[in-house]
Structure formats: structure tokens, C-alpha cells
Amino acid sequence: xxxxxxxxxxxxxxxxxxxxxxxxxxxxxxxxEQIVSENQLGEMLKISRGTIKKAIAQLCEEGLLTQxxxxxxxxTDDKISYPMGKGLLxxxxxxxEQNIAYTTKVLEKRFEQANAHIAQKLHIAQxxxxxxxxxxxxxxxxxxxxxxxxxxxxxxxxxxxVDFTTQSLFxxxxxxxxxxxxxxxxxxxxxxxxxxxxxxxxxHESAPVLHLEQIVHLDNDDVIDFGNVWLKSNRYYLGMxxxx
Amino acid sequence: xxxxxxxxxxxxxxxxxxxxxxxxxxxxxxxxEQIVSENQLGEMLKISRGTIKKAIAQLCEEGLLTQxxxxxxxxTDDKISYPMGKGLLxxxxxxxEQNIAYTTKVLEKRFEQANAHIAQKLHIAQxxxxxxxxxxxxxxxxxxxxxxxxxxxxxxxxxxxVDFTTQSLFxxxxxxxxxxxxxxxxxxxxxxxxxxxxxxxxxHESAPVLHLEQIVHLDNDDVIDFGNVWLKSNRYYLGMxxxx
Numbered sequence: 001x002x003x004x005x006x007x008x009x010x011x012x013x014x015x016x017x018x019x020x021x022x023x024x025x026x027x028x029x030x031x032x033e034q035i036v037s038e039n040q041l042g043e044m045l046k047i048s049r050g051t052i053k054k055a056i057a058q059l060c061e062e063g064l065l066t067q068x069x070x071x072x073x074x075x076t077d078d079k080i081s082y083p084m085g086k087g088l089l090x091x092x093x094x095x096x097e098q099n100i101a102y103t104t105k106v107l108e109k110r111f112e113q114a115n116a117h118i119a120q121k122l123h124i125a126q127x128x129x130x131x132x133x134x135x136x137x138x139x140x141x142x143x144x145x146x147x148x149x150x151x152x153x154x155x156x157x158x159x160x161x162v163d164f165t166t167q168s169l170f171x172x173x174x175x176x177x178x179x180x181x182x183x184x185x186x187x188x189x190x191x192x193x194x195x196x197x198x199x200x201x202x203x204h205e206s207a208p209v210l211h212l213e214q215i216v217h218l219d220n221d222d223v224i225d226f227g228n229v230w231l232k233s234n235r236y237y238l239g240m241x242x243x244x
Numbered sequence: 245x246x247x248x249x250x251x252x253x254x255x256x257x258x259x260x261x262x263x264x265x266x267x268x269x270x271x272x273x274x275x276x277e278q279i280v281s282e283n284q285l286g287e288m289l290k291i292s293r294g295t296i297k298k299a300i301a302q303l304c305e306e307g308l309l310t311q312x313x314x315x316x317x318x319x320t321d322d323k324i325s326y327p328m329g330k331g332l333l334x335x336x337x338x339x340x341e342q343n344i345a346y347t348t349k350v351l352e353k354r355f356e357q358a359n360a361h362i363a364q365k366l367h368i369a370q371x372x373x374x375x376x377x378x379x380x381x382x383x384x385x386x387x388x389x390x391x392x393x394x395x396x397x398x399x400x401x402x403x404x405x406v407d408f409t410t411q412s413l414f415x416x417x418x419x420x421x422x423x424x425x426x427x428x429x430x431x432x433x434x435x436x437x438x439x440x441x442x443x444x445x446x447x448h449e450s451a452p453v454l455h456l457e458q459i460v461h462l463d464n465d466d467v468i469d470f471g472n473v474w475l476k477s478n479r480y481y482l483g484m485x486x487x488x
Binding site for chain 2: 015021025027028030078183184186188190191192194196205206207208209211231233234236239
């Protein structure tokens with residue numbers, strides 16, 4: 001049995017939350033499975049039910065646990081694979097491969113002037129017009145991905161007319177620009193989501209997210225898109241097979 | 245100017261921390277660069293220095309900012325690339341490619357009996373003996389990576405004698421087993437580090453980390469290693485070029 005420090009500097013519910021996290025991280029409790037009830041946990045750990053409740057609430061905010069009304073508490077199942085090492089797939093193509101249905105909501109679509117940072121990424125001049133696009137993607141009505149695109153609209157005039165609720169960005173770019181998308185430079189990092197983006201993914205501001213920064217090139221090497229994608233943690237993983 | 249809610253439900257320092265986070269996430273403040281002084285920030289935002297200090301302390305705990313004694317506060321530079329899409333590289337090979345010097349500390353090396361979860365991953369029976377190996381890697385004396393390996397020691401008897409302070413695991417496995425490492429199945433996710441692992445990486449328990457789970461196969465397809473790697477966020481990113 002684990003020894004909790006009832007009089008230590010670390011709140012008891014934080015210690016219990018961490019004990020639960022370890023059960024998951026070390027594989028004793030599996031992703032997607034229901035966990036034992038609050039009463040059982042309290043008895044197992046000799047901890048009051050109020051403290052157990054608080055620990056579980058913290059892990060729900062973090063996204064590691066999910067409570068389902070009338071059913072119980074589950075280890076959140078991160079079963080959506082983000083495509084890696086399969087070449088550059090659009091989100092639509094990747095979800096189709098996995099047989100996962102999704103919907104898209106367009107939150108913003110407007111012209112903006114590029115600041116110095118954006119101008120450098122897109123290889124344009126500061127102050128040049130770009131198309132800014134902000135979308136959220138939902139699976140089973142749960143928001144799983146926030147996407148911000150900054151597009152060099154000079155390379156694709158008319159793109160602003162597209163209804164991105166039903167059309168994929170890559171398809172629309174290829175159709176309107178008459179060019180193919182050739183490659184992208186991607187970098188992934190783990191970050192804290194923060195107050196600004198937490199509401200879009202319906203998580204607490206302290207939740208971890210996978211952040212993808214992507215520079216997308218056309219077949220003449222022009223940069224068409226500087227994308228920032230925020231993937232809900234505990235839903236998405238990056239899957240990859242390495243050959244030696 | 246940003247409007248802070250001085251009487252809202254969200255503490256003012258949390259709002260300021262989030263404002264700083266946005267400067268970084270939207271590229272106004274660059275990774276690796278020094279940020280403006282606490283006094284300047286206080287004047288810019290019309291916020292007391294004590295609140296600014298608290299906001300900066302929170303972001304240092306999170307790992308997004310780094311304070312350097314006598315120099316000031318910097319946006320942490322996540323400049324170490326974890327190899328992706330280049331085939332299966334050992335850590336040693338990848339660091340050599342990037343010209344980054346590192347050291348390794350072996351924290352644990354012992355025989356264990358496989359639990360059900362580990363047995364399933366290694367394709368062995370529950371209760372079979374495995375070698376458990378726990379290492380921390382340091383760059384510039386800063387811990388950047390915690391590695392836990394669970395190794396099917398039947399495939400590589402004698403591996404426990406190796407000094408992993410100076411030798412890489414993959415090299416030792418290939419030398420002792422007489423087999424080549426052929427491929428690995430990897431999955432990456434963003435997670436909260438938690439109390440158990442935070443001290444090894446010298447971060448706060450709430451810090452985000454990149455978690456890599458890896459199953460490593462020999463050239464006869466036997467599973468030699470079930471690895472769990474915890475990469476310090478704001479230090480590591482996963483870099484990748486996708487071809488369409």
C-alpha cells in the first residue's frame with residue numbers, strides 16, 4: 001500500500017491524484033477502461049470520499065480521466081492517431097483512413113496584415129495581406145483540435161470564398177491555386193494549453209496539449225500556409241513505425 | 245493594450261502569465277530570446293511588480309521561461325530535435341548528428357518480474373524475469389530526458405553487466421544478443437509529468453512533457469524492449485518533413 005503524507009506540505013488530494021496518474025502511466029489501469037468507484041478507492045486507500053472526489057476532479061480537468069453521466073469514471077482513451085511517417089495527409093484523409101467521423105466549425109475567416117513573425121514564416125513582407133482562418137474539429141461532438149492557419153492569399157486568391165465547414169483547406173488550395181501541395185516542415189511540442197485556447201478544446205487552462213507548427217510548401221516551393229494546430233491531449237497520439 | 249480583470253474570478257497573476265504565454269505562442273516573443281525586465285513589464289501592463297514576479301515564477305515552473313542568475317529571464321529554447329522520420333536512431337546517434345554533448349546517469353538497474361501489462365507488451369509470461377533500467381540524460385548539466393526500459397533479458401543474457409553510463413542500450417543489445425535491432429513502434433503524447441517523475445526532470449509536477457512509448461523489435465521480430473521516455477517540454481520538439 002502506498003503511504004500518503006496526511007500532514008505533509010502537499011495536499012492529500014494532489015497525492016491521491018498522483019497515485020491514480022501512476023496507475024495509468026505504469027499500465028495497471030488501461031486507457032479506455034472504467035476505474036473503480038469513488039467508494040472503493042476510498043476504502044482501498046483509506047482516504048475520505050471528499051478527497052477522492054477532489055483528486056478525480058483534478059484529473060478530469062487535466063483530461064486524463066473522463067466522467068460519463070450515469071456510467072462512472074474512465075481513463076480517457078487517446079485512440080485518435082495523428083498521421084506521421086505516412087507522408088503528408090490532410091486531416092480529412094487521415095480521419096477517413098481511421099473510419100472516424102468528424103465535423104468542423106469555422107470560428108474566424110478574415111484578412112489580416114502579416115506581422116514580422118508571420119511575414120518571416122510565409123516569406124512575404126510585413127504588412128502584406130494574409131488570410132487568417134481559425135477552425136475547431138469535433139469527434140462525437142467533442143472538440144479535439146484547434147487549427148489556426150495563416151495563408152499567403154496572393155498565391156491563392158479567392159480562397160476566402162470557400163466554405164471550410166465542408167471543404168478541406170488542402171483540397172481548396174490545390175483546386176484554386178492550380179498547384180499541388182508538395183511538402184511540409186512540422187514540429188511538435190508538448191505545451192500547457194493556457195486560458196486563451198482552453199475554452200475551444202473544453203479543457204482546463206493547465207491541461208497539456210500537443211502543439212504542431214507546420215510550414216506548408218507548394219510544388220514550386222512557395223510557402224502557402226503557416227499552421228498552428230493544438231491537439232487535445234489524451235485524445236490524440238502521434239503514431240510512428242521506425243525502421244532501422 | 246490588453247484588458248486585465250482586476251476584480252474577476254481569475255487571479256491577476258494567472259491572467260498576466262497567460263498574456264505572456266500568448267506573446268510566445270503567437271511569435272511576438274521568440275524562443276531563446278530575453279524578455280523585457282519585470283519593471284518594464286509592470287509599466288507596460290500597469291501591473292504591480294509583485295504580480296509580474298508571480299506570473300513569471302509560474303511560467304518558470306511550467307518550463308516556458310528560464311531565469312538565468314545575473315542575466316535575466318529568457319523564453320526557453322526548445323532546440324533539441326528528437327529524431328523522427330529519419331529511421332530508428334539511438335539517442336547517441338541523434339545527439340551526435342546535432343553536435344550536442346550529453347551525459348547519462350543510471351538510477352536503477354535491476355531484475356523484476358513482469359506484471360500483466362509488461363508481459364503483454366514484451367510477449368512473455370506474467371512473472372517472467374525482465375531487466376528494469378532507469379536513466380536520466382543531461383545536456384549542459386540540465387536533465388532533459390527520463391528513460392525507463394523493460395527488457396526481455398532472456399533474449400540478451402548478460403546485458404545487466406553493461407555500464408550504461410558510457411554505453412548505449414541499442415549498441416549493447418546488438419553486441420550481446422548477436423542480433424540487429426530492426427524496427428520500433430512508437431507513440432507520442434502530451435502529458436502532465438506528475439509528482440513521481442517531476443524531480444528527475446527538475447520541473448514542477450504540473451509541467452507538460454512529451455511521453456514516448458516504444459516497442460523495439462529485433463530482426464527476428466522478437467520484442468526486446470518496452471521503453472517509456474519522458475522528454476522535457478520546452479527543450480525537445482519532434483521535427484519532421486512530410487512529403488505529399
